[in-house]
Amino acid sequence: MTLILIGFMGSGKSTVAGVLSENYVDLDLEIVRKIGMPIAQFFEKFGEAEFRVVEHQVFSELIDSGGVIATGGGIVESPENRELLALQSEVVYLKANFSSLWQRINADKKNVRPLAQNGAEIVEKLYEKRKKSYQGLADLTVEVADKSPEEIAQIIFDWQKGQKE
Numbered sequence: 001m002t003l004i005l006i007g008f009m010g011s012g013k014s015t016v017a018g019v020l021s022e023n024y025v026d027l028d029l030e031i032v033r034k035i036g037m038p039i040a041q042f043f044e045k046f047g048e049a050e051f052r053v054v055e056h057q058v059f060s061e062l063i064d065s066g067g068v069i070a071t072g073g074g075i076v077e078s079p080e081n082r083e084l085l086a087l088q089s090e091v092v093y094l095k096a097n098f099s100s101l102w103q104r105i106n107a108d109k110k111n112v113r114p115l116a117q118n119g120a121e122i123v124e125k126l127y128e129k130r131k132k133s134y135q136g137l138a139d140l141t142v143e144v145a146d147k148s149p150e151e152i153a154q155i156i157f158d159w160q161k162g163q164k165e
């Protein structure tokens, strides 16, 4: 069974995956490896639609790996990815209010998120649009705004243990 973390940019998917497993897969890092350039540069050169094609390809190759996968916030944009996620039973949604996410995104200077370069209003619209998809696909929802990555990982571990009993 693959544990898949979903949620908006800044929710901590990459960070929490690292706490959950030493061998986690970060989909964005796999994509960067495949395209041979930073995501922001790929968006500039080829656009978002092309990024989604590569994202789906990489996701469908890794979804049955059996480990922990941190997705990118836009994984729910493609209907094909939503179908894949609906078939999984360990999809964990890291949920937070927009202002917490926006603060984190802006503090995280080393990771340039092309879709977060627009103003807060535009990014909040994207958040509102995606929210239902994250919630609808989640087998577990964790409120992350006031918790440390370790606390969040512990909640997920405990839930997983309960699933297996």
Ligand SMILES: Nc1ncnc2c1ncn2[C@@H]1O[C@H](COP(=O)(O)OP(=O)(O)O)[C@@H](O)[C@H]1O
Pocket: 007, 008, 009, 010, 011, 012, 013, 014, 015, 016, 070, 104, 105, 107, 108, 111, 144, 147, 148, 149, 152
């Ligand atoms: N639980 C948390 N509490 C405070 N800051 C966090 C938490 N989880 C992640 N962060 C910080 O928020 C930023 C985004 O985290 P990241 O794991 O890259 O999110 P995502 O992969 O969901 O976009 C990073 O700077 C990270 O250090």
Ligand SMILES: O=C(O)C1=C[C@@H](OP(=O)(O)O)[C@@H](O)[C@H](O)C1
Pocket: 007, 008, 009, 010, 013, 014, 028, 039, 071, 072, 073, 074, 075, 112, 113, 114, 115
């Ligand atoms: O929300 C999105 O569309 C994106 C989120 C990013 O991942 P994180 O959610 O890990 O920041 C990354 O995949 C890309 O910049 C697009």
Ligand SMILES: [Mg+2]
Pocket: 013, 014, 015, 028, 070, 071, 072
């Ligand atoms: Mg990430």
